[in-house]
Amino acid sequence: MKVYLETYGCQMNVSDSQKLLTLLAAAGYEAGEDPARADLIIINTCSVRDKPEQKVFSALGRYLPLKKRRPGLVVAVGGCVAQQWGAALQRRCPDLDLVFGTHAIDRVPALVVAVRETRQPAAVTDFREEIPSLDVVPAQPPGAVAAFVTIMQGCDNYCSYCIVPYVRGREYSRTSAAILAEIRALVSRGIKEVTLLGQNVNSYGRRPAGEIGFVELLRRVDGIAGLARLRFTTSHPKDLSPALAAAFGELEHLCPHIHLPLQAGSDAVLRRMGRGYTAAEYLEKVAALRRARPDIALSTDLIVGFPGEKEADFQRTMDLLEEVRYDTVYSFKYSPRPGTRAAALAGQVPDEVKKERLRRLQQRQDEITAANLRALEGSRQEVLVEGPAKKGAGRWVGRTPGNRIVNFSGPAGLLGSLVPVKITRALRHSLQGELD
Numbered sequence: 045m046k047v048y049l050e051t052y053g054c055q056m057n058v059s060d061s062q063k064l065l066t067l068l069a070a071a072g073y074e075a076g077e078d079p080a081r082a083d084l085i086i087i088n089t090c091s092v093r094d095k096p097e098q099k100v101f102s103a104l105g106r107y108l109p110l111k112k113r114r115p116g117l118v119v120a121v122g123g124c125v126a127q128q129w130g131a132a133l134q135r136r137c138p139d140l141d142l143v144f145g146t147h148a149i150d151r152v153p154a155l156v157v158a159v160r161e162t163r164q165p166a167a168v169t170d171f172r173e174e175i176p177s178l179d180v181v182p183a184q185p186p187g188a189v190a191a192f193v194t195i196m197q198g199c200d201n202y203c204s205y206c207i208v209p210y211v212r213g214r215e216y217s218r219t220s221a222a223i224l225a226e227i228r229a230l231v232s233r234g235i236k237e238v239t240l241l242g243q244n245v246n247s248y249g250r251r252p253a254g255e256i257g258f259v260e261l262l263r264r265v266d267g268i269a270g271l272a273r274l275r276f277t278t279s280h281p282k283d284l285s286p287a288l289a290a291a292f293g294e295l296e297h298l299c300p301h302i303h304l305p306l307q308a309g310s311d312a313v314l315r316r317m318g319r320g321y322t323a324a325e326y327l328e329k330v331a332a333l334r335r336a337r338p339d340i341a342l343s344t345d346l347i348v349g350f351p352g353e354k355e356a357d358f359q360r361t362m363d364l365l366e367e368v369r370y371d372t373v374y375s376f377k378y379s380p381r382p383g384t385r386a387a388a389l390a391g392q393v394p395d396e397v398k399k400e401r402l403r404r405l406q407q408r409q410d411e412i413t414a415a416n417l418r419a420l421e422g423s424r425q426e427v428l429v430e431g432p433a434k435k436g437a438g439r440w441v442g443r444t445p446g447n448r449i450v451n452f453s454g455p456a457g458l459l460g461s462l463v464p465v466k467i468t469r470a471l472r473h474s475l476q477g478e479l480d
């Protein structure tokens with residue numbers, strides 16, 4: 045039987061989709077590219093902003109009519125929109141067979157069998173004490189040299205604009221034993237780099253109690269023989285401890301790159317967001333990281349147009365861009381999410397103003413990104429070769445320890461190798477080089 049799986053949103057969703065395909069393969073399903081030939085269609089959804097949420101309805105508009113020609117077809121929606129809406133999604137789309145929440149991934153094969161046999165729709169969105177799917181080890185695509193390893197799910201921070209705690213539940217950490225076993229197995233199968241994944245990895249090990257902390261987990265992963273590179277995402281600045289900052293100068297395989305979401309530069313806005321730090325405290329964390337690892341590369345997330353954001357507040361965000369000089373910024377207009385505190389705040393900013401601020405921010409950040417990349421011209425970088433480049437025969441693509449993308453020419457057989465590359469040219473978002 046064929047399953048067609050469409051994934052929206054963050055890396056957590058991509059990893060969940062890999063787990064779904066792994067579970068369904070064990071139940072006799074093969075991944076297919078064509079929804080019109082599928083026996084099962086799954087849409088794995090994201091609700092971090094309104095736009096990705098709306099994509100679900102346009103996808104259902106495309107796939108539900110297929111059931112007329114293929115009565116045995118089962119259509120399912122999973123992920124954060126499924127968790128947010130639950131059975132209400134089926135009231136809005138009556139032909140939808142299955143709605144499964146973010147804690148129900150391990151149950152999908154059995155739920156599909158039940159829906160097929162009973163021809164009754166099902167919606168399963170209860171939060172569970174434990175999250176069995178966290179320990180499902182996803183099959184890696186052939187030739188993969190880097191892998192994401194989920195170490196926890198959920199978030200207890202309840203930032204006022206964020207829907208994640210409502211759709212992913214409370215923080216729940218996998219056992220360090222399971223994580224280390226998964227990484228050893230990945231390394232034994234040729235994986236060179238792992239990224240530890242969670243909504244807020246810095247608070248790993250808090251729940252269930254009795255587990256080691258995040259820095260100790262990093263230390264143990266760093267010690268796994270054969271692992272070349274270690275990364276993690278996403279960090280909350282308030283939980284970035286001095287020990288974690290120092291780890292960047294101590295751990296051999298921990299790459300000099302961190303994604304550290306700032307969200308806004310104004311203390312007044314940070315307070316209304318419930319972020320738990322000030323701009324000055326954030327800059328001190330950046331300084332601690334740079335003391336431990338002067339060549340560390342930083343990326344961040346920024347929201348413009350948060351309720352009540354005045355021009356002076358926005359200017360503080362622009363000031364932080366200048367002070368930190370990020371390599372990459374993922375920036376968005378504030379999007380009210382149902383059920384969040386910020387959605388009810390006074391002072392909602394007009395969309396035109398949001399658009400204008402976003403344009404100014406992205407324009408300035410593009411200049412900073414380009415300057416950071418230009419500064420690497422002439423340097424020698426160690427590149428982990430991840431695959432053939434999209435363009436040009438005999439060309440490869442990979443990333444530096446600082447997570448910059450490099451395209452270069454080289455002989456066959458370099459996949460998975462760590463090679464020295466001389467950077468010859470900076471492009472808008474990547475580098476070009478030649479084997480050194």
Ligand code: SF4
Nearest residue numbers: 199201202203206208
């Ligand atoms: S820390 Fe991140 S995931 Fe958690 S509530 Fe805040 S923005 Fe959302």
